Structures are given as structure tokens and as C-alpha cells.
Amino acid sequence: MLKIIDTHTHFDVPEFDIDRAEQCTLAYDNGIRHLILIGFLAKLFNQMVNCQNQIQKFIANKQKSPTAHLAFGLHPFYITQHTDNDLILLENFIKNHKSVAIGEIGLDTFTDEMKTAKNYAKQQDFFIKQLDLAKNYNLPALLHIRKAHGDTLKILKNQKFNNGGIAHSFSGGIQEAKAFVNLGFKIGITGQVTNPNAKKLRNTIVELVKTVGLESLVIETDCPDFTPVCCHESHGRRNTPANLIFVLDELAVLLNVEKAKLAEQLWQNSLSVLDLDV
Template identity: 50%
Template sequence: MALALFDTHTHFDVADFDADREQLAYQAKQAGVEQLILIGFVQSRFQQLLNTHQWLNRLSQAPRSHLAPGLHPFYIEQHQPQHLLDVEQLLRKQECVAVGEIGLDTFLKQHKQPELYQKQQKYFTAQLELAHQFQRPVLLHIRKSHADVLALLKQQNFSYGGIAHAFSGGVEEAKAFIKLGFKIGVTGQITNPNAKKLHRVVQELGPEHLVLETDCPDMTPLCCQSSTEQRTRNTPANLPYVLEGLAQSLQMEQTALAEMIWQNSLQALHLA
């Protein structure tokens, strides 16, 4: 019997899955994925996000879907003030488990420019305020911006926690997020022996503060990549490989680890 797993970060609504989404949903359930989160990133996709969420929850042999609307910092040029009102409307009208994915991203050179970075900070702060208003955790996107994200969370006195998604920081940064009530999101990167920083983080923290995610269609586990030249689409059905990679890194038995991770996921999302 498959272990019960919670995919805490998916973009299963995107066009990459339009041709075979139903088949993949059944495969995920068969692989043990009992629940997943559909996560927003741009306002133009909110309707498709909602449609996919409602459709998934009408299927009998598919993971249960949870909704998390948000405006992703990487797409900051696209975001308009009205879009924040649209996030608020989804939080008001739909049963949303979290706000996400939100945060700061300075990976691209232009996003380091003061005007755009200030806009990222403004939208991050506004969405933290919405999460506080609706008493929801947040799903954080943090890329080359750990110190600033931590500073804004503290400045806002944000107390609902959530998940630091696809964590790429160091041990001390991870501990700082945990201190603020966050769990650390582990992706298929954990299956890569060369991801030494991530292995060091999870081994230092132990399983108590970790959750699993595919971040599909991205972050494909190493064992599922069919080409080194092109991206191999990731799917929720690959989550057991993330569990396996984490179990190997922690030198733990998968069943016991899966049970802990399941409880961590419910706790992070206030579902316990």
C-alpha cells in the first residue's frame, strides 16, 4: 500500500498538463498523493486555477485539491493593484488554504533595480496583510532574498507561518524561518547528491520541520529526468521519489518519515 503523501506545491493547472491531467491525477493518487495544493502566480491564470481545483475535487480517485491564490514576485512586471483585489476576492469567496506563492526574487538583473524591487516588496507586504486579515499561512518564494524576506516577515509581525517553498538557503536561514513558524519545503533537488547545501540543511534540521513538494512541472527528481539537454516535465506522481531522496539523506525509514511529513504538512497549513 502506498504511503500517504501531501504535495504542498504544484502548478498542476498550467498548460503543460492540459493533454493528460486526468490520467496524471489518477497516477498521483495511486502513488500515494492524497492531497495537493494548486498555487497561484499571476492574476490572468486565477480562473484556470480555480477551474482545475474544482474539477480535481469532482474526481473520485484523485488527490484532494487545496487552493492558494497569490502573485509571484518573478512576474512583478505583470501585477497591477487590481490584482491584489482579485486575490482578496478569492480568499473571501473560496475556501483557500494559504496565500501563495508570494515573496521576493532577485535572480534576474532587472529585478535588482530599485523600482522593480520596491514593487516586489510592496506586493509581498500587501499579500502578507491579506494573509493576516484572513488568518492564513503563506507559501513563500525566496530567491537570492532570504534576509529581506525575513526582515519583512518580522516587520509585519506575521504570525501565521506557512512553508518556505523550494528552500535554497543555508542552515541558519532555515532556522530563522522555523523560528517564525515556517516549515521548509523540500523538492526533487534532494535526489541530487550534488545538492550539498540542501542535504546539509535537512540533515541539520531533521524531519520535524520539513514538508515535501514537487513544484511541478519544474524541479523534476534526478531519477525521472529523461534528458540532460531538455527539461523533463515533473508531475505530482513523482512525489514518492522526493520522499525516497529525503529518507536516504536523513538515513530514515520511509514509512516513519512519511508519517512525520504528513503531520508537518497539516500543521503548516492549519489543517491539523
């Protein structure tokens, strides 16, 4: 039986409160053995811990379910909401709960609001402070980057960040992908790869694997976002961890690699970059 790891989810959000148990079973039946709950706002860190506890109870009750892991972080897109106190909260959560990484952190200049000098400076400040935390606690970083790949690479180099991690839901080009891989990062692939119109992404993945190898990739759903194209009609726009199988399927076709072999390599890649107890 094939085993896969969903390296980026927001499975703790209320959209899943109605059917989290069923979704866990569906995910397990599709091969998902681990999933990471990723932080974005300090006020929701407790919600992540509660979700992990709920999933641990499913497993204790012999229900089929992936194991849930935690990664706390302050997301750059919500920069106007973060306070200095949130950084203290973040450190407390890292100290008091097993955190497999810091994330999601990074830079996002997708909207005009995020591009203002004030907001962008604050994003950079919070990114650097969270990289320092990652260094202090010897954790990898889960990066969220939109239209800011060059600056993100510059900061990682200036900060001499060597813990690696994942460039999640990657949207850059091939040169940028290679630069992240050279810094010890894996490239996170979502259900966007199932969209035939996502030509830049699909070409980047093919080129990256050709030049750097399959070792450079991990897969993720980023649920409830980025539903694979094939699932839109059958079960709506809410993405779920179970849909990770469609990312694997598409990647196997795109790269012309046997699915079992690809799954095994992605499993190893995820374990090599995240501090998971498996």
C-alpha cells in the same frame, strides 16, 4: 499504504491539460492524497479554480485522485505584470473560494531585472500587502525566496507575521532555515534534493533535522518544474505530482529514517501548517 501531500504544485497549467486524469491516478497510486494548486498571476486564478473543479469531478466519478486545494497569491518573479487591481482580485478570490494559504509570495532577486530598485521596491510592497491580507484572513503564507532570504526574514519580523507557512523550494543556508523555522515556517523540499550535486541543500536539510527535528520539513514537487533526477530519462523533463514519491524516497535515504515514519511525520507537518480539510 503510505500517504503524502504535495504542498506545492502548478498542476493547473496547460502542460497537464492533455493527461490530467491519468496523472491524478498515477499520483494517487503513489500515495499522494492531497495537492495544493499555487497562484502566481491573477489572470490565472480562474484556471486554478477550473482545475480544482475538474479534479473534484474525477473524484465524484470514483476515479482515483488526490484532492486539490487552492492557495492564491502574486508571485514576486512576475512583479512587473502585477497591478493594484490584482490585489483586489486576489482578495475577492480568497473571499469566494476556500484558500488554504496565500502564495506564492515573497522576494526574488535572481535576475538583474528583478534587482532593479524599482522592481525590488515593488516586490517588497506587494509582499507586505499580501502578508496583510494573510493576517486579515488568518491564513499562512507560502514563500518564494531566491537570493533574498535576509530581506524576507526582516519583512516577516517587521510585519509581525505570526501565521507561519512554508518556505517553498528552499535554497538558503542552515542559519536562514533555522530562522524561518523559528518564525513558524516549514521548509519545503523539492526534487532538487535528488541531485547529488545539490550539496548545500542536502547538507542544510541534514543539519536542520539534526538540530530542529523532522517537524521542520514538508515535501513538494513544484510541478511542472524540478523533475527528480531519476525521472529525466524515463519520462522527460515535465515534473508531475506522482514524482513526489521520489522526493520522499531520497529524503528517507538522506536522513536515514524509515520511509513510513518519515511519510507520517511529513503528513502531520503539512496539516499543522496548512488549513486543509482532511
